Amino acid sequence: MVDVLLGLQWGDEGKGKIVDVLAPQYQVVARFQGGPNAGHTLEFNGFKHVLHQIPSGIFRDDILNIIGNGVVLDPIVFKKEIDGLAKYNLALTKNLQISKKASIIIPTHRLLDAAYEQAKGEAKIGSTLRGIGPTYQDKVARVGLRVGDILSPNFQEKYGKLVAVHKVILEQNNFDYSSVLPQAEADFFAAVDFMKQFQLTDSEYAVNQALTDNRKVLAEGAQGSLLDIDFGSYPFVTSSNTMTAGACTGLGVAPRQIGEVFGIFKAYCTRVGSGPFPTELSDETGERIRQEGREFGATTGRPRRCGWLDLPALKYAIMINGVTQLVMMKVDVLNIFDEIQICTHYQLPDGSTTEQMPYDLCDTAVTPIYKSFKGWRADLANIHSFDEMPAELATYVSFLEETLGLPISFISTSPDREAIIHRQAVEI
Ligand code: GDP
Ligand code: IMO
Numbered sequence: 001m002v003d004v005l006l007g008l009q010w011g012d013e014g015k016g017k018i019v020d021v022l023a024p025q026y027q028v029v030a031r032f033q034g035g036p037n038a039g040h041t042l043e044f045n046g047f048k049h050v051l052h053q054i055p056s057g058i059f060r061d062d063i064l065n066i067i068g069n070g071v072v073l074d075p076i077v078f079k080k081e082i083d084g085l086a087k088y089n090l091a092l093t094k095n096l097q098i099s100k101k102a103s104i105i106i107p108t109h110r111l112l113d114a115a116y117e118q119a120k121g122e123a124k125i126g127s128t129l130r131g132i133g134p135t136y137q138d139k140v141a142r143v144g145l146r147v148g149d150i151l152s153p154n155f156q157e158k159y160g161k162l163v164a165v166h167k168v169i170l171e172q173n174n175f176d177y178s179s180v181l182p183q184a185e186a187d188f189f190a191a192v193d194f195m196k197q198f199q200l201t202d203s204e205y206a207v208n209q210a211l212t213d214n215r216k217v218l219a220e221g222a223q224g225s226l227l228d229i230d231f232g233s234y235p236f237v238t239s240s241n242t243m244t245a246g247a248c249t250g251l252g253v254a255p256r257q258i259g260e261v262f263g264i265f266k267a268y269c270t271r272v273g274s275g276p277f278p279t280e281l282s283d284e285t286g287e288r289i290r291q292e293g294r295e296f297g298a299t300t301g302r303p304r305r306c307g308w309l310d311l312p313a314l315k316y317a318i319m320i321n322g323v324t325q326l327v328m329m330k331v332d333v334l335n336i337f338d339e340i341q342i343c344t345h346y347q348l349p350d351g352s353t354t355e356q357m358p359y360d361l362c363d364t365a366v367t368p369i370y371k372s373f374k375g376w377r378a379d380l381a382n383i384h385s386f387d388e389m390p391a392e393l394a395t396y397v398s399f400l401e402e403t404l405g406l407p408i409s410f411i412s413t414s415p416d417r418e419a420i421i422h423r424q425a426v427e428i
């Protein structure tokens, strides 16, 4: 079976940590969408490492890590990531496969991302400027480059054709590329050459062979469900399907092969970049969450917007993903509060209330309706089982499980691999 692990909010839920925690139970870990816009943080043995494109199973022994066809891959970032992993002595050429069908981010995609954002002015999406949108645009327009193309004698020519089109668009947008492009292109071609030492494969065969052999596959989502291109707060979204269905198209597996779906969420909400955020706290409480949770982007360093947990949004994400188990992250961040709020409904401008996500969330100011909980005000560092939880936390967890209709399998209490409260004993 392919189990899927994905974020249920606006990204940065802590997916990297949980993939790393669960990885020993799997033989394959695969990324299926997104690209270097992702920043997945892992902490263990005193090390902290942020991965952008490489799957979070890379630090565990004997796991095949796959960058699937649904990913947009930046060779320059890839080379940097590999160089950054050198100190860990990992068998990277053996344990990493890259789909030949993954799309390639070229330097002008990054410049186009900046040009498009600049042109949007106030309405900008707050993109990570990693070239994600323009690369998916070219994929869908059927003019993009793919990883397999780097092995073709015509690669330079194909590249040249695409860059010529990009330059016209950049010029139309009065975007000066001449000062940065030559160096970026030199880095790009060096990185493309570097990539050739890795296994570039039709990775859908590897994934399906693993399933035939009864080896377990974990699909690692990037971004979050509320940034999904179809179901997120469009247009303030990323350019891929971040939901469970994306794992099928992004790896080449049939829907009936999907097993467990782990939905990862923080005990509060954050969002980086623009777009609607009903429970956002622009006050001192929001600032306390940001400081306590160290809510600054793992990819861009930007401060994350913070707010209380939003159940209409969470229920929506659970629904579109078919989540079977929940994982709640960063509960320790709420240790400092006497009172904790959860948004259970939205009030619409006409006074009615709803538990659903309104279509026009971008234009309609909804008012969150909150239920209040007493804080536990306790250190959770040495707690590893549900039975040991403070009573107030147990009440908070029971309320969520009842309202969401799903078990919370794990609760995370610090960035470290070992800091997990679990329902059943699992090997970590
Ligand atoms: P991802 O993109 O979903 O993998 O998440 P990020 O790595 O971008 O952001 C999650 C941040 O929270 C990282 O800095 C993690 O080290 C940290 N983190 C993960 N779990 C916990 C937790 O339970 N408590 C605290 N305080 N931090 C955590
Ligand atoms: P991980 O995998 C949080 C956000 C950006 C922006 C919008 C579009 O670490 O959870 P893009 O660069 O994709 O065009 O940006 O999506 N965004 C993320 N926010 N975590 C991420 O990834 C994100 N990847 C993109 O901030 O609002």
Ligand code: MG
Pocket: 011, 012, 013, 038, 039, 040, 041, 298, 299
């Ligand atoms: Mg992140």
